[in-house]
Amino acid sequence: MEFPFNKDRIRVLFFIGNLQTGGKERRLLELLNYLKSQGRYEMLLLMTKEDIFYPEFYNLGIPYKVIGQPRYTVFSSFFKVCKQFKPHVIHTWGRMQTLYSLPTALLQSIPIINNQITSAPPNFNLWSWEGLVDKLNFHFSDFILSNSAAGIDSFKPPLHKSQVIYNGVSMSRFENLTDALLVKQKYNITTPYTVVMSASFSPNKDYGLFYRIADHITQLRDDITFIGVGQSHDDLNFNRYREMIKNKPLIKLPGRIDDVEALVSASDIGVLFSPNGEGISNSIIEYMALSKPVIANDTGGNKELVRHNENGYLVKDLPHTGIAQIILDLIDNPDKRKKLGDRSREIIVDNFSISKMGESFERIYGEVVGHAPSFQNATPKLESNTIV
Incomplete structure (x- = not known):
């Protein structure tokens, strides 16, 4: 060469x-x-x-x-x-x-x-x-x-x-995205609300917690879809969870996708469960740049992005039912959801x-x-x- x-x-x-x-x-x-x-x-x-x-x-x-x-x-x-x-x-x-x-x-x-x-x-x-x-x-x-x-x-x-x-992060990545309705149609999301977790399927991400929260909430109400997207680095567990959600249409695991930004934009809340510790998570940055409130573990660099009670919530040693209650509170309070989401975007624009x-x-x-x-x-x- x-x-x-x-x-x-x-x-x-x-x-x-x-x-x-x-x-x-x-x-x-x-x-x-x-x-x-x-x-x-x-x-x-x-x-x-x-x-x-x-x-x-x-x-x-x-x-x-x-x-x-x-x-x-x-x-x-x-x-x-x-x-x-x-x-x-x-x-x-x-x-x-x-x-x-x-x-x-x-x-x-x-x-x-x-x-x-x-x-x-x-x-x-x-x-x-x-x-x-x-x-x-x-x-x-x-x-x-x-x-x-x-x-x-x-x-x-x-x-x-x-x-x-x-x-x-280049904010131009989040412009001219596919219309939310079309994105929801693509992923067969028929509910008015969506919670997204954008993370690779690997031992460092707690999809077990994501599933327990989703299963708990979707048994209580039918207006929220949970979707986890990311490349699988653990096919055995990935396939096991796919089997578990076969008869649960409000929980989706499509794997790696090419339009993450559009899906996040069409969602209402971004979550990331990674108890082994992130640095600065690009997934959380994407949630915040798209004006979403964030729920994440109080570990690693998450606290350098997420300001508790200001643009989202940092959780530690909280059972899945407790996190589910935070999600339901945000879903049922659109003004709070918007306030936290707007603050998320401000933090990204000012610092990242x-x-x-x-x-x-x-x-x-x-x-x-x-x-x-x-x-x-x-x-x-x-x-x-x-x-x-």
Whole structure:
């Protein structure tokens, strides 16, 4: 692969597992889109698996390459690509991608910006195999970035080279969406109210709680549909829940869909149950950007997005019947629902813009390569970046 070189541009090599649907994948795509618009960067995307679920990526015209097949060749393949591309900086988006990068970074003297922290598990074992890999990664990384202060607290990287950069979201994603009536028809939603959970079907998401709440409420009344959407990473449980809802038409699990924003827009409440801890959840950001009240676990970075009693509710150790009562109260109080939803959107517009995120990443690149652009907004530091 031949690479064009422009001496006035910073060459950034991005390394991620794939571009399947997920929070960090969406975040990287937003960043690539922003950086492309700035005209100051030569970019190359490396993946270990060619799964690209975002067709808009191809429109960016950013070259990409898949390495690591077979897997044991990933170290040597990465070394060869860096020899050709000669990046000023390696920007990694995963624990294993950072580990794969270390020998090349050391041998070729390329700084690493480590963006592997995207979650915030409450009881992460720092002496587990993953924890030991993290210690190695953190030691040799030049910057360690997290999308939440909670993530820094969970994984405990060296604070002197750790910073928080919140997710940025392009509000244009939420314009000109399909009409709500047509969306409901597509998913066979016939009730006036809808509660949505947008989350992958995996051990880190509590679809069991979602099901118990939905089953409880739909036995009480027939005007609310519950729909959970997301890619399955646990087909056995996914199929088991699909069997359980066969005779429950008001509970739906269609799997991965391509029009999440339109479905959220057509819904009334967004919920996310992830007791193992989120970083900054893109699903919650989407709920909020579309003016929905949010109900989520009081764990990880959720409290950096959801302000209890202001734009939604943070729940902890609350039984499914208690959460069901919160949902019913919101459904039966449209003024409260609108007030919380409007506040949700305000928080996103004020604190989670693409420009804020993009400028923060640009400043990091500038610091690493030694000629930082003079932006008005500095990169938010850990101690002052949490929204209060």
